[in-house]
Amino acid sequence: MKKLDKKDIDPKVFKLYDDYAHNRMERREFIEKLSLYAVGGLTLTSLMSSIMPDYSAIQVSQDNPKxxxxxxxxxxxxxxxxxxxxxxxxxxxxxxxxxxxxxxxxxxxxxxxxxxxxxxxxxxxxxxxxxxxxxxxxxxxxxxxxxxxxxxxxxxxxxxxxxxxxxxxxxxxxxxxxxxxxxxxxxxxxxxxxxxxxxxxxxxxxxxxxxxxxxxxxxxxxxxxxxxxxxxxxxxxxxxxxxxxxxxxxxxxxxxxxxxxxxxxxxxxxxxxxxxxxxxxxxxxxxxxxxxxxx
Known part of the structure; x- marks a missing residue:
């Protein structure tokens, strides 16, 4: 799924993720609160896909020949x-x-x-x-x-x-x-x-x-x-x-x-x-x- 552009995400979502990522919120609560921002063309799945890590974004591979x-x-x-x-x-x-x-x-x-x-x-x-x-x-x-x-x-x-x-x-x-x-x-x-x-x-x-x-x-x-x-x-x-x-x-x-x-x-x-x-x-x-x- 294509990631959302940062400008299309409510800034409060990033604060929510920050609380979750720093152990101030359990996963269930995080998802419940995140779902409140799934409005209009946004879905919970698209929000999750955009703010959670995607490790295909690697700049230097482990087997880089250099x-x-x-x-x-x-x-x-x-x-x-x-x-x-x-x-x-x-x-x-x-x-x-x-x-x-x-x-x-x-x-x-x-x-x-x-x-x-x-x-x-x-x-x-x-x-x-x-x-x-x-x-x-x-x-x-x-x-x-x-x-x-x-x-x-x-x-x-x-x-x-x-x-x-x-x-x-x-x-x-x-x-x-x-x-x-x-x-x-x-x-x-x-x-x-x-x-x-x-x-x-x-x-x-x-x-x-x-x-x-x-x-x-x-x-x-x-x-x-x-x-x-x-x-x-x-x-x-x-x-x-x-x-x-x-x-x-x-x-x-x-x-x-x-x-x-x-x-x-x-x-x-x-x-x-x-x-x-x-x-x-x-x-x-x-x-x-x-x-x-x-x-």
Whole structure:
């Protein structure tokens, strides 16, 4: 079924989906409330098809001939133990590459985030995309079950899993040792927290991520590039206090708020996707990593 254009969907539908995607609403309630917007030429089926992920929208395939992409495992002694991850880098790389840790949303390493990891590799980095659901069996093949599974894990233990991924990548024989992190939603919070907890982190790029408390902002060493959607009221509510703490502690940061963009605007598998904002944010992200990881 052809997806609806974002302009044809009531903005309240995106807020409804945001509540559902962030575990503030059960599936039955979500469908009941969504059905209220199935009016005129819109059907519940067309709305569901448009706002739920469609993983046929992959930009860089797993078997892309320009990349060497594989599944690896690494040790996370303070987190979940053994963690599986996608490791991807250009096949024609000459010498060592700077590294990027790619952090998923609140549903495990789904096809979209794995795709983002490969996009980072296409940009000339060695990337690691961990699956924090590994201790529970790994990403289950759909986001609904993935969200349910991720709720069973402690988020601070998952933070340790991604810090361990940083250590794995920093010490990898094909990495220069200069490593940054990019994360989305839950992964945005992880990116902010890695900036707090990892002194050697070279750069952090949170996409619409939750913010650390002001009292730990002084621990940040890495420069930050922060992306927000203008319509993302939930996440944006914490930004003024975070920015004030960054300024008071003389931290290096750049922040962009993308007009008329929703939470999740970078995810090209749902109708929340904003192509213009997503492309610009990714261009800025790659340029930021080139600036801070290749020096």
């Amino acid at each position: 990349l060497k992409t594989e599944t690896i495992s690494y040790d996370s002694p303070k987190g979940g133990g053994t963690i599986n991850a996608q490791l991807s880098r250009p096949k024609d790389a000459k010498g060592k590459l700077p590294g990027i840790v790619v952090v998923h949303e609140n549903r495990g390493l789904n096809p979209h985030i794995a795709d983002v990891g490969r996009r980072a590799a296409m940009a000339g980095f060695i990337s690691i995309s961990p699956d924090a659901l590994t201790p529970l069996g790994g990403y289950p093949g759909n986001d609904d079950d993935g969200r349910t599974m991720q709720r069973k894990r402690d988020r601070n233990e998952m933070l340790e899993d991604f810090i361990a991924a940083f250590e794995y990548l920093k010490d990898h024989s094909e990495c220069t040792g200069n490593v940054g992190v990019v994360g989305f939603c839950f992964g945005g919070w992880i990116s902010n927290m890695m900036a707090v907890k990892v002194p050697e982190l070279k750069a952090a790029v949170p996409f619409y991520g939750g913010q650390p408390s002001a009292d730990i902002v002084p621990n940040i060493n890495a420069p930050l590039l922060l992306h927000f959607g203008e319509l993302d009221e939930r996440v944006n509510a914490g930004w003024p206090a975070y920015e004030k703490a960054l300024q008071e502690n003389d931290k290096k940061y750049k922040a962009y708020i993308y007009p008329n963009a929703n939470h999740g605007f970078h995810n090209d598998t749902t109708a929340r996707y904003d192509e213009k904002a997503a492309n610009l944010a990714w261009e800025r992200t790659v340029a930021f990593f080139n600036e801070h990881l290749r020096s």
